[in-house]
Amino acid sequence: MKILQIINNLQTGGAEKLLLESIPLFNKDENITMDLAVLNNNDAPFLEQLKKKNPTKIFILSKKSPYSPSNILKIIPLLKKYDVVHVHLFPSLYWVALAKLISFSRTKLIYTEHNTSNRRRDKLLFKIIDKLIYSQYSKIITISDDVDKELKKHLKFKDSKFELIQNGVNLNTIKKESGYLKSELAKGINDNHKILVQVSSFTAQKDQKTLIKSLDYLDKNVIAVLVGDGPLRSECEELANKLNLTDRVFFLGIRMDVPKILKTADIVVLSSHYEGLSLASIEGLASGKPFIASDVPGLKDIVNGAGLLFPDSDYITLAQQVSSVFKDNFLYSELVNNCLAKSQMYDIKNTVHKQINLYKWIT
Structure with a gap:
């Protein structure tokens, strides 16, 4: 099974640390091949560490801002190469979902929600857009009871759309x-x-x-x-x-x-x-x-x-x-x-x- 993780970058942070620690463990499973795509390099310290500790393929999509919509076009070719694409953080959340919509890709998408709150949830327009974006994901992983409760309240999707899997450390x-x-x-x-x-x-x-x-x-x-x-x-x-x-x-x-x-x-x-x-x-x-x-x-x-x-x-x-x-x-x-x-x-x-x-x- 070929899995691609996509995240904005590997600057220091909780979601970034999770990928740094977990990707080498995933690749120890003989049935898993896991690669990584980052929207920009940005001299990220965790990215350099991952390169040293794991032979995974790493795709650096741009040297520009992760907020550039041009990332959508760079994600589309990657969707065809993997069975599952696992996404973390905004705006990767949006760009991958839009790449799937535009390309009519059948690749399964998973998104991990890492926070209980964000500024988008307070704005009516983004509440509407969020529903469209999150609906492109086969499963949404929530990492704690609080995250699970708040995201379900925000999206109002069926409970079967969500999977609570706690993050961990080594x-x-x-x-x-x-x-x-x-x-x-x-x-x-x-x-x-x-x-x-x-x-x-x-x-x-x-x-x-x-x-x-x-x-x-x-x-x-x-x-x-x-x-x-x-x-x-x-x-x-x-x-x-x-x-x-x-x-x-x-x-x-x-x-x-x-x-x-x-x-x-x-x-x-x-x-x-x-x-x-x-x-x-x-x-x-x-x-x-x-x-x-x-x-x-x-x-x-x-x-x-x-x-x-x-x-x-x-x-x-x-x-x-x-x-x-x-x-x-x-x-x-x-x-x-x-x-x-x-x-x-x-x-x-x-x-x-x-x-x-x-x-x-x-x-």
């Missing part, structure tokens, strides 16, 4: 990794610091600002290490400067050694306004450190009963929780054990197995 990679010396993370960090690590893009969906603000209510030896990049990074840097926290907030940018950084943390945090099923949160659970996250869709179900949850944007409660964890060794150990146990539910091998069964079923 737990073995995280388990085998060891941490850095704290002083190796960045200039200005020493072994006396208590390190809070957040791994996420700097976008409106995420909320690094709440973590930064919480430092004002914590001992001065508590610092925040922020991994990732994005359009709102400069705003976070300005906030740290405004609060006189530049010596306590460290911006590491995009890193390929995230498991090693998580192992160096004292507490892993994910402050966000909403998620689909956050792979960063699963990595946080699996890190062997206490995990604290926002009580928002896409996080609360994962973290509840394992780590700690704080109200969206509530930096004072976040600071109180961090203080409690540092002061109570029993609580610290209990959170670690509970988080590790919960992470076992999200092994990427389970995700791959369920998706292979779905490919077989629709063909």
